[in-house]
Amino acid sequence: MNIKTVELPMFFVAGISVRTINQDGRADKDIGSLWQRFTQEKLADKLDDKEGNELYCVYTDYESDHTDYYTAILGCKVSSIEYLPEGFTGKAIPASTYNVYTPEGKFPANIAATWQHIWATAEGRIYTADFDVYDVAGKGFEDIQSKVYVAVD
Numbered sequence: 001m002n003i004k005t006v007e008l009p010m011f012f013v014a015g016i017s018v019r020t021i022n023q024d025g026r027a028d029k030d031i032g033s034l035w036q037r038f039t040q041e042k043l044a045d046k047l048d049d050k051e052g053n054e055l056y057c058v059y060t061d062y063e064s065d066h067t068d069y070y071t072a073i074l075g076c077k078v079s080s081i082e083y084l085p086e087g088f089t090g091k092a093i094p095a096s097t098y099n100v101y102t103p104e105g106k107f108p109a110n111i112a113a114t115w116q117h118i119w120a121t122a123e124g125r126i127y128t129a130d131f132d133v134y135d136v137a138g139k140g141f142e143d144i145q146s147k148v149y150v151a152v153d
Contacts (some may be wrong), residue, residue: 001117002102005152010095013056013131014047015075017089022066022119028112031057034074046085049078055134060091062127066119093129098149107134107144114148124152 016038020030034057037043044050054077061071073089081090101118103110111132128151135145 001104001114004100006098006100006149008093008096008098008149011093012078012081012090013058013073013075013093014049014078014081014084014088014090015056015058015073016043016087017071017073019069019071021069027072031072031074034072038074043088044076046088047076047078049080051077051079053135053137055136056131057134058091058093058129058131060093060129065125065127091129093131094151096126096128096151097153098130099152101148101150103146103148106142107146111146111148118148118150122150122152126151126153 016034018030018034020027038055044055056073056075056077058073058075059070060073063069071089073091075088078090081092084090099122101114103114105113130148130150133147133149139145
């Protein structure tokens with residue numbers, strides 16, 4: 001798997017969120033529901049301070065690690081989270097070092113396989129905020145390209 005390490009400054013993400021856990025398929029269902037709602041209701045269009053056209057799925061507020069509860073936020077990178085539409089969640093993603101994984105294959109199976117690999121092999125995770133970035137512009141669902149960013153020490 002192709003992995004590189006990058007340093008990123010703090011940035012903001014705004015979107016819709018759910019508290020979930022990676023057990024019994026719950027996260028798949030919960031995050032799938034976020035995707036369905038976000039795309040069907042065209043919620044990205046409600047964000048005035050959007051930066052770029054990518055979608056972000058942020059995993060944050062971990063109770064301990066990837067085996068426990070965390071918050072997933074599906075949304076967009078924004079310049080501010082001061083004024084958000086009703087029902088939206090904003091989060092400052094801290095400046096950090098990230099291992100960046102490039103999933104291979106068809107979406108969404110490639111994301112699931114990448115996270116399975118990360119859960120089995122990643123060392124030095126700090127569980128502050130991890131995220132996926134999706135380039136969805138002009139692409140069919142299975143052809144969505146993505147990168148997975150995992151915060152490390």
